[in-house]
Amino acid sequence: MKKLIALLAAMTFFAGAVSCGGRNSSSAPQVKTEIYGTVSPPSTGSPDEEPKENITLSYAVFGRLDPEEYELIKRFNESDNGYVIVTKDYSEIAGTDEGGNTVYDENSQLSLMITLMQDIASGEIDIVRDYYLGSPQNMDRLAARGAFIDLSQLMADDPEVSYSTLNSHVLELHESGGKLYTLPTYYTVDTLAGQSRYAGDNEGWTLDELISHWENMPEGATISGHTEKDYVYFTILRSKLASYIDYENAEVHFDSPEFIKTLEFCNTFGALSSTYSEPDPSAAQLVSEKRLVGFAEYHTALWNEESQPVTLVGYPSDDGCGGIIDTLGNRFAISASVSDEERRGAWEFIRSYCLSDYQTSHYCKTEKMMIDGQIRETYMGAVGFPMNNAVYSQLAADAMAGKHLGSTISISGVEYQVGLLTQDELDRLTAYIGRIQQLSNGIDNDLSDIIQEEVSAYFSGEQTVTQCAELIQNRASILMAEKKQT
DSSP states (O other), X not given: OHHHHHHHHGGGGGGGOOOOTTTTEESSOOEEEXXXXXXXXXXXXXXXXXXXXXXXXXXXXXXXXXXXXXXXXHHHHHSOSSEEEEEEETHHHHOBOTTSXXXXXXXXXXXXXXXXXXXXHHTSOOEEEGGGSSSTHHHHHHHHTTOBOOTHHHHTTOSSSSTTXXXXXXXXXXXXXXXXXXXXXXXXXXXXXXXXXXXXXXXXOOHHHHHHHHHTSOTTOBBTTBOBHHHHHHHHTGGGGGGGEETTTTEEOTTSHHHHHHHHHHTTSXXXXXXXXXXXXXSOBSOEEEEEOSHHHHHHHHOOTTOOOEEEOOSOOTTSXXXXXXXTTOEEEEBTTOOHHHHHXXXXXXXXXXXXXXXXXXXXXXXXXXXXXXXEEEEEEEOOEESBHHHHHHHHHHHHTTSSSOSEEEETTEEEEOOOOOHHHHHHHHHHHHHOOEEOOOOOHHHHHXXXXXXXXXXTXXXXXXXXXXXXXHHHHHHHHHHHHO
């Protein structure tokens, strides 16, 4: 706990954070990364002219950059727009072991995060991406403490990156008090899905509806291939635990009737599993978890050998809109300590992640592999759905044309014809995304440990469900209050 408080104490600097005058000026700006070396922008003007002084913007990173991100930074620095991005690699603070590998134990992670938080607070870091913040909750806590600027004001004057050119629904889900402190660039969708003959046709359900469908399942049926209470808990509740946590206001709601009733439902299943067990593929299955990361993958997720229609029902919730949109790792923010001039340059940089070139090139991951004696570029999967509306439409059209994944998949060495994404499937996906009201906020390890400890005690018969919920609520509330005070 002392280490956690020490980490969060670094966040208290924001109340007095100011811009450091003059620190962002440089006549010889460079980009230095751990993997790719140093990149200097081209010189401008004739030898007789006074060199133009660029404004340097610092971007916090941990270790290696993706090739697409490296190229984006390189192009930005070569564009002669008066700004240059310099990356500050915090992985060097962690140190290395005898083999030269970066050490990521508890102490080194703590040191890394304290240093990074202090640098953001003091104005040494201008641009932040939650992927490099250790845990995504840190981004939300920083935003709640006034660490970042409102990006919606910049978007209002931008014809290319705005609420009309990006997915406005996903942007609105990221708003806090009518302000947008983080810019999401890609997103995935977490949901429960089941064959419509079992799960029904409605894309969204309450807990009562889930229970009703389960009671009508044939004998020997499963949830995600299992009937043990802990596996059922992992499937229908664990993934939505963050929905009971409000990091912005440092509150938790584990005493809600929905949470208690869901625990009670999970406890009606079989004994706790002592070891990992393989799911039963032959049993009738009500639902299983699906993570939708791209258009072709979404189409494949709907396919089954029986050619049965599939419904995306989401996780059970009071409003019946239980799908979850996940943008973690793909959110950008600009430090509140920047000057007006620095703000313009920082926006010019982070908006690049939402433009067509980057959104398209970064969408698919490929890898060179030896196939039939030849080296071929192989599709390794999508990273998420793009925020850019035009790119969303274009990549969906590419999937319908079979550009990324073909119409054949292989399962256990057996090939199946699954077809390609259809317009009807795309329309269903787009409508489903538009109805989701929950963002994935992740969950702190210490909170997760509290929940797991008390839920396990309940499932083992050591306490009642009411006691379990009260203990989680009380312990989690104390922890959240400590974090808020620091």
